Amino acid sequence: MQRYSAFSLFSEALRGHTGWERAWRSPEPGGFYDIIIVGAGGHGLATAYYLAKNHAARSIAVLEKGWLGGGNTGRNTTIIRSNYLQDDSAAIYEKARSLYESLSQELNLNLMFSPRGVMMLAQTHHEARGYIRIANANQYQGIETEYIPPSRVKELCPIISIDGPRYPILGALWQPRGGTARHDAVAWGYARACCSLGVDIIENCEVTGINRDAGGVTGVTTTKGDIGCKKLGIVVAGHSGKLASMAGFRLPIESVALQALVSEPVKPCLDVVVMANTVHGYISQSDKGELVIGGGADGYNNYTQRGSFLHIEETVRALVETFPIISRLRMLRQWGGIVDMTGDRSPILSKTPVPGIFVNCGWGTGGFKSIPGSGWAMAELITLGEPGHLAAPFGLERFREGRFIDESVAAGVAH
Numbered sequence: 001m002q003r004y005s006a007f008s009l010f011s012e013a014l015r016g017h018t019g020w021e022r023a024w025r026s027p028e029p030g031g032f033y034d035i036i037i038v039g040a041g042g043h044g045l046a047t048a049y050y051l052a053k054n055h056a057a058r059s060i061a062v063l064e065k066g067w068l069g070g071g072n073t074g075r076n077t078t079i080i081r082s083n084y085l086q087d088d089s090a091a092i093y094e095k096a097r098s099l100y101e102s103l104s105q106e107l108n109l110n111l112m113f114s115p116r117g118v119m120m121l122a123q124t125h126h127e128a129r130g131y132i133r134i135a136n137a138n139q140y141q142g143i144e145t146e147y148i149p150p151s152r153v154k155e156l157c158p159i160i161s162i163d164g165p166r167y168p169i170l171g172a173l174w175q176p177r178g179g180t181a182r183h184d185a186v187a188w189g190y191a192r193a194c195c196s197l198g199v200d201i202i203e204n205c206e207v208t209g210i211n212r213d214a215g216g217v218t219g220v221t222t223t224k225g226d227i228g229c230k231k232l233g234i235v236v237a238g239h240s241g242k243l244a245s246m247a248g249f250r251l252p253i254e255s256v257a258l259q260a261l262v263s264e265p266v267k268p269c270l271d272v273v274v275m276a277n278t279v280h281g282y283i284s285q286s287d288k289g290e291l292v293i294g295g296g297a298d299g300y301n302n303y304t305q306r307g308s309f310l311h312i313e314e315t316v317r318a319l320v321e322t323f324p325i326i327s328r329l330r331m332l333r334q335w336g337g338i339v340d341m342t343g344d345r346s347p348i349l350s351k352t353p354v355p356g357i358f359v360n361c362g363w364g365t366g367g368f369k370s371i372p373g374s375g376w377a378m379a380e381l382i383t384l385g386e387p388g389h390l391a392a393p394f395g396l397e398r399f400r401e402g403r404f405i406d407e408s409v410a411a412g413v414a415h
């Protein structure tokens with residue numbers, strides 16, 4: 001695969017940019033692979049990449065029903081942080097965040113990782129207590145966060161109104177090395193790197209059935225024909241329940257739409273990420289100048305991958321209280337994605353009742369930030385057949401055992 005560099009840019013400029021290769025191949029499916037991953041979102045592509053890179057797996061296909069990165073990976077508000085409460089969550093999210101730090105260099109594509117800092121506002125005393133507790137837990141976990149007073153919030157984010165009409169700012173949980181990255185680029189970067197390691201990424205190839213015999217999985221039926229495999233990874237976020245039912249088991253997952261919107265572009269006015277969980281909204285400014293705004297998930301299960309006026313109104317009304325400056329902005333576009341929610345708001349990385357089938361889902365409203373760590377842990381699980389230390393706490397058996405990893409405060413509103 002062609003490397004991107006200052007030299008290649010310069011030499012291509014001299015010959016009118018006629019020599020660039022396709023960023024990734026577009027092969028027809030082979031008849032059999034050692035490992036098939038269903039879903040070319042960030043998690044599926046990262047899984048395939050680390051399978052090839054860390055475990056030298058060479059016969060891998062990633063099957064995608066649409067275009068790669070066209071699911072939640074290309075629809076999220078790109079917040080990256082690792083300030084979770086429980087040790088198990090902190091470990092996998094911090095692994096992901098730390099991989100993000102050098103991922104552009106590793107994948108040879110600018111992912112625009114921007115560790116500009118993330119603050120989660122405390123707007124009730126209950127919330128303040130919750131965030132102080134997380135800040136304390138993070139100190140033990142070796143994750144750099146602190147609980148900051150309102151004066152520091154104002155210093156970091158001058159456009160904020162500290163004395164909101166309903167919910168004044170009492171403080172915030174601040175993670176200085178949290179931030180954002182370009183979501184499409186994360187998918188594209190992993191796709192290019194997968195390709196250079198020989199992975200077949202097959203787009204427009206929907207899995208419509210999962211084939212098994214007494215010994216376990218034998219392959220999949222797709223819109224491009226049957227494909228055999230020894231191992232199968234289901235990594236399809238909001239569609240996990242559908243794939244599990246094809247394989248003959250059920251998952252403790254609910255699928256709901258989560259929405260976001262962006263404003264028209266404006267001059268730089270916000271250089272941190274702010275999440276306001278009490279009023280349900282979060283906001284950052286993209287490099288293009290748009291304010292990227294997200295809200296809560298729909299209150300009912302559904303598969304509608306689009307936005308609705310109700311959510312825009314709710315979210316914008318809430319944010320205008322805290323950021324009166326945005327009240328005159330015009331909205332540019334809105335959209336929705338289908339997220340996969342577990343009862344404890346923690347993911348599932350697990351073996352399944354069918355030998356050879358592994359599942360990675362349940363990242364819900366906050367799985368963009370975890371893509372590198374999740375792919376790393378899932379690759380280990382598929383290779384060894386048993387979870388490594390990062391994935392071990394997130395097995396399906398925790399629901400049977402009642403051993404929940406409760407992240408309802410840290411995962412709170414959304415991310």
Ligand SMILES: Cc1cc2nc3c(=O)[nH]c(=O)nc-3n(C[C@H](O)[C@H](O)[C@H](O)COP(=O)(O)OP(=O)(O)OC[C@H]3O[C@@H](n4cnc5c(N)ncnc54)[C@H](O)[C@@H]3O)c2cc1C
Pocket residue numbers: 038039040041042043044063064065066067068069070071072073074075076077078079080205206207208235236237238239243258259260294335336337338339363364365366367368369370415
């Ligand atoms: C509006 C919104 C805002 C968000 N904001 C953030 C945020 O700020 N920070 C954060 O960390 N997270 C955020 N998230 C969550 C995050 O986007 C997801 O957790 C993450 O992208 C999930 O990635 P994935 O690879 O598992 O799923 P996806 O990217 O959805 O990929 C799954 C893929 O599987 C494919 N697929 C499904 N069924 C089949 C089939 N039968 N055959 C073949 N392919 C199939 C789909 O087409 C899709 O491309 C947000 C989500 C939304 C919707």
